[in-house]
Amino acid sequence: xxxxxxxxxxxxxxxxxxxxxxxxxxxxxxxxxxxxxxxxxxxxxxxxxxxxxxxxxxxxxxxxxxxxxxxxxxxxxxxxxxxxxxxxxxxxxxxxxxxxxxxxxxxxxxxxxxxxxxxxxxxxxxxxxxxxxxxxxxxxxxxxxxxxxxxxxxxxxxxxxxxxxxxxxxxxxxxxxxxxxxxxxxxxxxxxxxxxxxxxxxxxxxxxxxxxxxxxxxxxxxxxxxxxxxxxxxxxxxxxxxxxxxxxxxxxxxxxxxxxxxxxxxxxxxxxxxxxxxxxxxxxxxxxxxxxxxxxxxxxxxxxxxxxxxxxxxxxxxxxxxxxxxxxxxxxxxxxxxxxxxxxxxxxxxxxxxxxxxxxxxxxxxxxxxxxxxxxxxxxxxxxxxxxxxxxxxxxxxxxxxxxxxxxxxxxxxxxxxxxxxxxxxxxxxxxxxxxxxxxx
Amino acid sequence: xxxxxxxxxxxxxxxxxxxxxxxxxxxxxxxxxxxxxxxxxxxxxxxxxxxxxxxxxxxxxxxxxxxxxxxxxxxxxxxxxxxxxxxxxxxxxxxxxxxxxxxxxxxxxxxxxxxxxxxxxxxxxxxxxxxxxxxxxxxxxxxxxxxxxxxxxxxxxxxxxxxxxxxxxxxxxxxxxxxxxxxxxxxxxxxxxxxxxxxxxxxxxxxxxxxxxxxxxxxxxxxxxxxxxxxxxxxxxxxxxxxxxxxxxxxxxxxxxxxxxxxxxxxxxxxxxxxxxxxxxxxxxxxxxxxxxxxxxxxxxxxxxxxxxxxxxxxxxxxxxxxxxxxxxxxxxxxxxxxxxxxxxxxxxxxxxxxxxxxxxxxxxxxxxxxxxxxxxxxxxxxxxxxxxxxxxxxxxxxxxxxxxxxxxxxxxxxxxxxxxxxxxxxxxxxxxxxxxxxxx
Numbered sequence: 001x002x003x004x005x006x007x008x009x010x011x012x013x014x015x016x017x018x019x020x021x022x023x024x025x026x027x028x029x030x031x032x033x034x035x036x037x038x039x040x041x042x043x044x045x046x047x048x049x050x051x052x053x054x055x056x057x058x059x060x061x062x063x064x065x066x067x068x069x070x071x072x073x074x075x076x077x078x079x080x081x082x083x084x085x086x087x088x089x090x091x092x093x094x095x096x097x098x099x100x101x102x103x104x105x106x107x108x109x110x111x112x113x114x115x116x117x118x119x120x121x122x123x124x125x126x127x128x129x130x131x132x133x134x135x136x137x138x139x140x141x142x143x144x145x146x147x148x149x150x151x152x153x154x155x156x157x158x159x160x161x162x163x164x165x166x167x168x169x170x171x172x173x174x175x176x177x178x179x180x181x182x183x184x185x186x187x188x189x190x191x192x193x194x195x196x197x198x199x200x201x202x203x204x205x206x207x208x209x210x211x212x213x214x215x216x217x218x219x220x221x222x223x224x225x226x227x228x229x230x231x232x233x234x235x236x237x238x239x240x241x242x243x244x245x246x247x248x249x250x251x252x253x254x255x256x257x258x259x260x261x262x263x264x265x266x267x268x269x270x271x272x273x274x275x276x277x278x279x280x281x282x283x284x285x286x287x288x289x290x291x292x293x294x295x296x297x298x299x300x301x302x303x304x305x306x307x308x309x310x311x312x313x314x315x316x317x318x319x320x321x322x323x324x325x326x327x328x329x330x331x332x333x334x335x336x337x338x339x340x341x342x343x344x345x346x347x348x349x350x351x352x353x354x355x356x357x358x359x360x361x362x363x364x365x366x367x368x369x370x371x372x373x374x375x376x377x378x379x380x381x382x383x384x385x386x387x388x389x390x391x392x393x394x395x396x397x398x399x400x401x402x403x404x405x406x407x408x409x410x411x412x413x414x415x416x417x418x419x420x421x422x423x424x425x426x427x428x429x430x431x432x433x434x435x436x437x438x439x440x441x
Numbered sequence: 442x443x444x445x446x447x448x449x450x451x452x453x454x455x456x457x458x459x460x461x462x463x464x465x466x467x468x469x470x471x472x473x474x475x476x477x478x479x480x481x482x483x484x485x486x487x488x489x490x491x492x493x494x495x496x497x498x499x500x501x502x503x504x505x506x507x508x509x510x511x512x513x514x515x516x517x518x519x520x521x522x523x524x525x526x527x528x529x530x531x532x533x534x535x536x537x538x539x540x541x542x543x544x545x546x547x548x549x550x551x552x553x554x555x556x557x558x559x560x561x562x563x564x565x566x567x568x569x570x571x572x573x574x575x576x577x578x579x580x581x582x583x584x585x586x587x588x589x590x591x592x593x594x595x596x597x598x599x600x601x602x603x604x605x606x607x608x609x610x611x612x613x614x615x616x617x618x619x620x621x622x623x624x625x626x627x628x629x630x631x632x633x634x635x636x637x638x639x640x641x642x643x644x645x646x647x648x649x650x651x652x653x654x655x656x657x658x659x660x661x662x663x664x665x666x667x668x669x670x671x672x673x674x675x676x677x678x679x680x681x682x683x684x685x686x687x688x689x690x691x692x693x694x695x696x697x698x699x700x701x702x703x704x705x706x707x708x709x710x711x712x713x714x715x716x717x718x719x720x721x722x723x724x725x726x727x728x729x730x731x732x733x734x735x736x737x738x739x740x741x742x743x744x745x746x747x748x749x750x751x752x753x754x755x756x757x758x759x760x761x762x763x764x765x766x767x768x769x770x771x772x773x774x775x776x777x778x779x780x781x782x783x784x785x786x787x788x789x790x791x792x793x794x795x796x797x798x799x800x801x802x803x804x805x806x807x808x809x810x811x812x813x814x815x816x817x818x819x820x821x822x823x824x825x826x827x828x829x830x831x832x833x834x835x836x837x838x839x840x841x842x843x844x845x846x847x848x849x850x851x852x853x854x855x856x857x858x859x860x861x862x863x864x865x866x867x868x869x870x871x872x873x874x875x876x877x878x879x880x881x882x
Contacts, residue, residue: 118801119801132721217727218728250725280574280578284659284691287653397584398580400584418693419693
């Protein structure tokens with residue numbers, strides 16, 4: 001109740017409780033059937049044994065949907081399973097569709113509805129996030145905004161006794177506010193149905209997943225946690241690939257892939273150019289790209305000649321292109337244009353300009369002064385990046401120390417990564433999705 | 442000059458330049474031979490063609506050591522290589538040992554010497570960091586302090602024309618201020634010598650490396666960058682393992698491993714217990730541990746009974762131990778003690794208490810209030826963690842949003858990681874090092 005009200009929900013809220021007259025200043029009704037007008041959504045947080053009766057009342061009131069947050073159902077054993085079957089039967093017969101039970105709730109930024117334990121709504125976002133893990137899902141939902149991923153709709157799906165991932169996939173496929181669907185999966189009950197749905201949805205918008213329970217131990221733990229069967233991981237891997245679902249192995253990788261898939265055009269092929277002003281970063285990025293199946297093409301002779309005109313003689317016009325640490329601004333601004341224009345290049349990973357390192361060199365000058373300079377340079381760079389229909393990913397090894405600097409780029413649709421490996425992995429996600437889209441045409 | 446002075450160096454500084462009388466308020470000498478007293482270290486930043494003459498003067502003045510920051514030597518081609526050979530010869534004949542050329546400099550917190558482009562010294566630290574990459578090395582040196590790794594001595598080793606990684610390894614092995622040696626390597630010139638040295642040093646203190654140039658493309662890029670031969674990556678992998686060197690594949694993994702190796706006792710074997718209050722985190726951590734060669738043992742019957750007494754009935758006393766999201770403080774405080782005591786457990790990965798998530802639940806209460814509560818709980822937990830000679834790693838999915846909360850633990854020697862995968866990988870690093878130490882006795 002408090003979260004819904006603090007979240008700023010602007011519709012009618014009806015507290016239901018037989019023992020009090022008022023909750024948080026709102027008139028309280030003994031039963032949902034006593035509410036005067038129609039009810040769109042019931043959020044159920046009563047003890048598990050009371051849930052069947054509540055669901056019967058929802059059916060009687062013709063409430064179309066419910067979120068059952070209460071736990072103590074299929075995840076707890078034989079008795080819980082029976083109780084779960086009972087509420088499914090009541091809901092089915094009464095035409096009430098429900099999310100949960102044993103979940104953390106849902107929220108929607110457009111509806112300003114935060115039916116979660118936390119009254120927290122992302123300011124903006126084009127991502128729908130569905131999590132079978134309640135606590136961790138909520139943590140990730142909370143963290144996403146901080147790492148530059150806006151989630152406008154979040155579902156903690158719990159035991160998925162009625163509505164499940166397949167329903168959510170299909171729903172968000174048609175939701176025009178949503179450009180990408182992310183899922184945290186412990187186990188899928190109806191694999192065939194899920195992958196059939198995913199195959200279709202992936203043609204319209206990217207799906208990014210974390211699927212845990214990849215090992216026997218993890219899978220056993222998942223099963224005791226939500227009662228889902230985790231299934232063989234190899235089968236999952238193959239099925240995800242065949243249905244165009246981008247699988248990531250942890251939260252950082254997921255957010256990294258989401259940023260690239262949301263912001264960047266897809267690369268035509270796997271030929272990546274690396275631009276660096278530190279040899280080490282160039283080498284590390286080259287390694288990571290090649291290990292992930294990309295290649296670093298030789299730039300055309302024409303590009304190389306043009307690059308040599310602006311970089312110092314000890315720089316390198318080949319790929320990785322090394323601008324050297326000389327901080328030559330002409331090279332910084334012109335080389336990306338030359339490289340992006342090159343017909344052999346499908347995408348670029350470039351070392352960005354950091355505020356922290358420059359500020360460290362000149363500690364007496366206020367940090368803000370450098371932020372201003374870098375904003376000016378980045379504005380020019382963004383214009384160059386956007387001229388071509390090719391993905392550009394930026395590495396800033398200090399991005400977590402200078403969120404303002406990273407935001408200058410990310411607000412303009414250029415994702416920033418802390419390490420070469422993470423940028424390369426995000427590029428690989430773009431490529432993987434591109435291949436599916438191409439094959440699925 | 443400015444960096445050395447701003448860094449707070451307390452010894453004598455003599456600027457050398459034939460054209461001016463004063464630099465930054467200090468008397469300037471036309472040549473190093475004109476300096477009245479003895480000179481311990483020459484920092485050389487003159488153009489490359491002048492370096493031979495400067496080195497001759499250093500020899501004449503009997504300067505024992507130099508740092509040649511100047512580039513334009515072995516990394517640039519035939520002429521540069523000849524120039525490099527010339528300075529090596531002069532230094533050798535004149536008994537001057539030197540770092541570089543083509544490097545970013547060195548620094549030492551105990552000496553308050555920052556002979557780098559940035560006047561930046563870590564406040565404290567027990568790590569020596571040697572980087573063959575200048576620009577990226579300096580970025581990592583800058584970033585390390587922010588992620589909880591204190592580097593008290595940093596060497597940008599450049600072309601390693603005279604002193605090389607082997608010398609630095611041996612030196613820091615004997616340096617009592619240094620408990621761990623980290624290296625960013627592009628290529629090793631004398632592999633046999635390096636690995637022989639590493640084998641010995643690893644018996645005394647851990648060595649953690651990033652070795653780039655793992656692919657042909659990266660290795661070619663590395664070679665054009667510092668002139669080093671990158672060599673076959675498989676050989677490196679085997680040689681690192683045989684010499685007890687913990688190899689990590691990027692900066693995040695390196696800092697993660699360093700924190701564990703600095704703070705934690707080594708696990709006796711690979712039997713890891715996972716404690717979580719979110720099922721999802723438990724499963725993901727279990728997966729990551731098993732994938733990295735660890736196992737999740739069944740806890741003793743006695744432990745399970747004790748755990749069941751404090752967790753809710755829908756919790757899980759097996760491994761992963763699930764305290765559930767009920768935020769039961771008795772369980773939070775007691776379960777780690779029970780688990781750490783268990784004879785089947787060699788190390789623990791546990792989901793920590795986050796300020797952000799609790800603050801999100803109760804946004805009207807000041808964040809500081811929760812920080813206070815969590816500090817109190819963490820102080821008790823740290824006491825429990827320290828009672829046993831077993832490593833404890835904490836996962837906090839919001840650690841990067843609440844550096845203060847993570848610091849509460851890290852200042853007490855308990856490392857904190859943002860994702861389950863990163864914690865598991867750090868535990869694997871401990872185990873890898875433990876196995877070497879055991880075999881090497």
